[in-house]
Amino acid sequence: MRAWQLEDFGLDNLRLVERPTPKPGPGEILVKVSAVSLNYRDKAIVDGVYNPEKMPQNLIPVNDTAGVVAELGPGVTEWKIGDRVLSHFYSHWLDGAPARDEPDWQLGGPLHGGLAEYMILEAKSAVPTPAHLTDEQASTLPIAALTAWFSLVEYGKLQPGQTVLVQGTGGVSLFAVQIATALGARVIVTSSSDEKLKKAAALGASDLINYRTTPDWAEKARELTGGEGVDQVIEVVAGDGLNQSVHATKAAGHISLVGFLGGQTAPLDVMSLLYSQAAIRGIAVGHRRAFLEMNEFIEKEGLQPVIDVVYSFEDAIKAYEHLARGAFGKIVIRVAD
Structure with missing residues (x-):
């Protein structure tokens, strides 16, 4: 699969490469990524000012991901192939008060994110996509x-x-x-x-x-x-x-x-x-239970995310540059149709 990986800090070190498509393990799903959206956090990670000591080399960045379930790992029953899903930033924070180690389970750093053609999500952590939103729109929800x-x-x-x-x-x-x-x-x-x-x-x-x-x-x-x-x-x-x-x-x-x-x-x-x-x-985003409740509210009210611009997967660097300049609303990267 094609993926953007951060080989060292600095935008010049974010490079488009070929990597093996991951296989879902027990309790995991493989997601074919449709779109991701950028947050200020993503710029801070690339710049090396967001917990740099915890960021692994060759990280696939960006949490906010919308896509479609492509493969189920052993034991997964809550999803089926073809379901539309969103990533949940704190992949282990499902409800209640956060644990001390929640930052260790953040997608998009230190765990691999969605700026790739495929990504792995834990089945219990993934969230259904609101039916009235496109994947580009829905990709703006997980953090912002x-x-x-x-x-x-x-x-x-x-x-x-x-x-x-x-x-x-x-x-x-x-x-x-x-x-x-x-x-x-x-x-x-x-x-x-x-x-x-x-x-x-x-x-x-x-x-x-x-x-x-x-x-x-x-x-x-x-x-x-x-x-x-x-x-x-x-x-x-x-x-x-x-x-x-x-x-x-x-x-x-x-x-x-x-x-x-x-x-x-x-x-x-x-x-x-x-x-x-x-x-x-x-406030460090929130837990999955609140994510589900928010999505119900968004569907009920018919809220439409504000998107400033959508970039192609190949133009991810331009998307980051746009983020640095500022935007009105979200910057989205389309990974696949």
């Missing part, structure tokens, strides 16, 4: 959509009429806008681009803040909520901006820390956090 759902619903317990502030217009953020809107929440979106803010409004955002022209966006969010602050923040930047998120959040509100675009450390104003009594919760 589930991160938004886990933040807002599983941990945040979002209720109709509450207010959510969403940072930026990347994959997680746009899913958060769609999910929160569908749940009856008021959504505030921040971005440096008025054009992207208008697109976010079309997805359901009711209030828009350009943080270039309004640097004190947290105070603006307070103004928009009568001085109270928002119920939840989807924090994708971290770094110095984490203190603004605390200021933007209402007393005893909830901040979901899902990204690290502004850095992997944050100089936190401890007194401000103490006085606000806000909860900062690290």
Whole structure:
């Protein structure tokens, strides 16, 4: 089979090669990959800034995979050949609290991912594809959509009429806008681009803040909520901006820390956090049970993932370069029709 493998850190070392097609072992399925989508994590792995000591040489990257079951390993009864399936990022986290070793079982690094014509999934971990979505659309769900759902619903317990502030217009953020809107929440979106803010409004955002022209966006969010602050923040930047998120959040509100675009450390104003009594919760995607519940919701509401562009399998490098430039929505790589 053809596969992209990371022979060393750096995009120049991501190379298209021929590798043996894997055989499914007991409890495993072989998936013929249709499409994958990229997350910021995928760029960070290639750049060597995401747990580099755990990434094996010649890794096949990218978790977010949609495809079709091509072969069943011994003992597999829950799937049949031809079923449409999605990868689940934390392949051993099925429900409940995460175990300490969950990062050891992440697909797309350190375990092989889906940027190949075939991949192996554990049968108990794979997830059915929502029937109303194409494989290209569905490939956007495993990390970006589930991160938004886990933040807002599983941990945040979002209720109709509450207010959510969403940072930026990347994959997680746009899913958060769609999910929160569908749940009856008021959504505030921040971005440096008025054009992207208008697109976010079309997805359901009711209030828009350009943080270039309004640097004190947290105070603006307070103004928009009568001085109270928002119920939840989807924090994708971290770094110095984490203190603004605390200021933007209402007393005893909830901040979901899902990204690290502004850095992997944050100089936190401890007194401000103490006085606000806000909860900062690290969100590392979610478990399979929540994935299944989210997909039911997505089907019921008829939600459509926002895709910026679809690249061919041969143009995977261009897809990564596009990711580095930024996008409105998800970047997808079509592997097979």
